[in-house]
Amino acid sequence: MTTLTCSELGLLQQRLGERRRELLAALHGEYGDVAGTRPPEVLGPESHPDETASRKARDELRAALARHDFDELQQIDAALARMVAGRYGACVDCGDPIGYERLVAAPYSGRCVSCQTAFEQHRVAR
Template sequence: MMPAVTKKPFSEFEALLQSQRTQLLGELREKISASGEGLGFANQSKFTDDDAVADAAAEMDVALVIRESRDLQEIEAALARIVEGSYGVCTDCEGEISRPRLKAYPMAARCLTCQEIFERTHGQAHKVRL
C-alpha cells in the first residue's frame, strides 16, 4: 500500500508529460494528414505504376507514426503511474528512478541500469524494418 499523500510529489513531471502529450498529439495529427495528402489516397487507383514507390513511402510514414505512437503510449503510461502512485519506481527492480533521469526522460519506467539491460535484451524488437 502506498501511503496517502496530500500533495502530488510528481506534479512537475505530470505537467511536463501533459505538455509533451499535447505536442506529440499535434505532430501525429499533422503527419497523418500530410501522409494522406502526399499519397493521394483518394486517387490511388490512378497511379498503379507507382505502387511500389507509394508503398515504400506509406511504410516509412507508418513506421514514423508507430514510433511516435510508442512515445505517446509511454507518456500515457507514465501519467497513469502518477495517478496510481507508482511513478518514479522502476518496473523491473522496483528501485527508485533518480530525479535527474526523470527530468531528462519523464516517461521513464525503468531505472538507468534496468533500461540498459532492457535495451540490450529487447533492442531488436524495437527496430522497425523498412
C-alpha cells in the first residue's frame, strides 16, 4: 500500500502532467521531422561530404534524444494510469512503497530502489 498524502499525490500528479506537456511539445516541435510530422531538411547536390556527415551525426543524435523523450512519455503515461488505478507509489514488482524522495526525483518511477537495481542488473546481464 502507498503512504503518500493527498497533497503529495497532487503535487506529483501536477509534475507528471507538466512534464508530459513539455515532452509532447518537444516531440511535435523540435523532433517533428524525426517523428515524421514535418519533412526533413534536405541537402543539395553541391553539399560537401563533411557537411553530409555532420548532418547525419546530428540527425542520429536527435533521433536518440527523441526516443529518450518518447520512452519518458510512456513512463509518465504508465504512472498516470497507476494513479487512476490507485496503485501509484507502490513498486510494480514487490508492492512495497516507493519512497517519496524517489518519486519527487523521478515521478514516473514504478519500482522501489531495490527492485530497480535488480531490474537494471538483470538487463545488463542479458
